[in-house]
Amino acid sequence: MNRFITYAFCLAATGIAAHPSLSATLPEGSSELSGEEVKAMYAGKSAEWKSVRIYFAPDGSAKLVRKDKKGYGEGKWDVSGNEMCMTITPVDLAKGQREPIKDCYSWHKAGTKYFMRWSGDEDKDDAFRDDEPSRLTAGDSVSKDFTALKK
Numbered sequence: 001m002n003r004f005i006t007y008a009f010c011l012a013a014t015g016i017a018a019h020p021s022l023s024a025t026l027p028e029g030s031s032e033l034s035g036e037e038v039k040a041m042y043a044g045k046s047a048e049w050k051s052v053r054i055y056f057a058p059d060g061s062a063k064l065v066r067k068d069k070k071g072y073g074e075g076k077w078d079v080s081g082n083e084m085c086m087t088i089t090p091v092d093l094a095k096g097q098r099e100p101i102k103d104c105y106s107w108h109k110a111g112t113k114y115f116m117r118w119s120g121d122e123d124k125d126d127a128f129r130d131d132e133p134s135r136l137t138a139g140d141s142v143s144k145d146f147t148a149l150k151k
Contacts, residue, residue: 032082055142
């Protein structure tokens with residue numbers, strides 16, 4: 001049951017549960033991004049996902065806030081090869097701290113288009129997203145709300 005709750009939190013957080021921009025396969029000629037390219041995707045940027053916002057600090061720390069203001073989380077992120085992994089310890093304001101959650105995202109490129117695959121979808125055939133770069137914006141749009149929720 002606890003694993004199901006964690007998995008459901010991850011799906012809701014990333015917005016992957018039901019989204020029209022999933023692709024069955026990578027386009028022909030696609031290639032893996034380098035670690036430096038993946039790091040540049042996230043470092044110093046905030047992600048706007050379905051139910052959470054998360055800030056990826058250049059130092060490898062990460063802060064997350066739920067959009068409904070019912071929780072927050074903090075942890076770290078790192079890049080290895082074409083994969084960014086983050087480990088976040090979420091805190092539900094009503095229920096307290098939860099077990100850490102680890103998610104990874106592998107990246108590919110075809111021409112000027114980027115494709116990302118979430119580790120929670122590794123058993124699916126239709127798991128490559130092409131809209132993730134549009135969800136990332138420069139700067140920290142999370143820490144102010146994070147600090148307010150953590151008090």
